[in-house]
Amino acid sequence: MKRREFMFGLGGLMACPTIAKAQQKERMRRIGILMPFPKSDHYSGNVQVFRQELLKLGWSESGNVQFDERWSTDNMDMVRADAASLVEQKPDVIFIVGDRVTKVFMKLTNSIPIVVGGVSDPIAVGAAESLARPGHNVTGFSLTEASMFGKMLEILKQIAPGISRVGMMYNPDNSVAATAYRRWFELSAGQLGIQPVNLTVHDAAEIEHAIASIVEQRDGGVLLPPDLTTSRYRTEIVTSTARYGVPAIYWNREFSESGGLVIYGPDSLQMYRQSAGYVNRILRGEKPADLPFQQPTTYRLTINLKTAKGLGLTVPSVLLTSADEVIE
Secondary structure, X not given: OOHHHHHHHHHHHHHHHHHHHHHHHHOOEEEEEEXXXXXXXXXXXXXXXXXXXXXXXXXXXXXXXXXXEEEOOOOHHHHHHHHHHHHHOOXXXXXXXXXXXXXXXXXXXXXXXXXXXXXXXXXXXXXXXXXXXXXXXXXXXXXXXXXXXXXXXXXXXXXXXXXXXXXXXXXXXXHHHHHHHHHXXXXXXXXXXXXXXXXXXXXXXXXXXXXXXXXXXXXXXXXXXXOHHHHHOHXXXXXXXXXXXOOEEEOOOHHHHOOOOEEEEEOHHHHHHHHHHHHHHHHOOOOHHHOOOEOOOOEEEEEEHHHXXXXXXXXXXXXXXXXXXXXX
């Protein structure tokens, strides 16, 4: 072999790792997204925040990543169908929210990495062996922890000192969340001398009936923890509580936009940003089994003074001072 030919061949061999590495970097990645809400819902803004955060982290839809979004509402038949379709596409990672959605995906795949942007109790759901080391193909962020219920009841009692009974509204089909919610709610209510009432609902008609049942006796209030069904019907819930004159505390800021009295809960936008961070780490080689499930670290308090006035309530100045947002 001539020296010139030998050197060319050697140079080609030396360049191969570099070329392979460059090709690997340029491989198009695919992210599946399933949201159990209508696409017209406010949650579309949360997903936009998630995608914008990924862009900041170097994942451009026009360059190195493709998104496959599914908006399935809370219809579980549609969720199961869309979940199966997403898994068949074999994306590099899937982003979801909700206990029931998590359980659906866990039945479909134990290999595709999944990031959950909100789950009640990842260990009880079966998504994690422990918060520190999930151990499976699922990781993400928890929406709640026990102290949140006590804080919600304290705030509601401060705004409406006369309440003695509080109904917690949720869909019992989410059995894992329902069990944890009841335990945390009843414990917190007992410590504050409040009679706890479980308001189980599936649709708008049951929601109307549940709120009406609270006012059958005086001095009642309503607490809404994270729940896909109540999120879907938040406008109907806020309208009904106003019509019946029932003070209520909600977990998500979207309720304030519909006129909800007071909101105390985790910063959902922050959780979507953090979820993007986990997706980024997985795309760059980390395993979901090694990424800890994180509990909420940032809570937001929003108070609607117009709604308070309509209910004949005076919000204590200490609450107004500590609120992250006051709607007038």
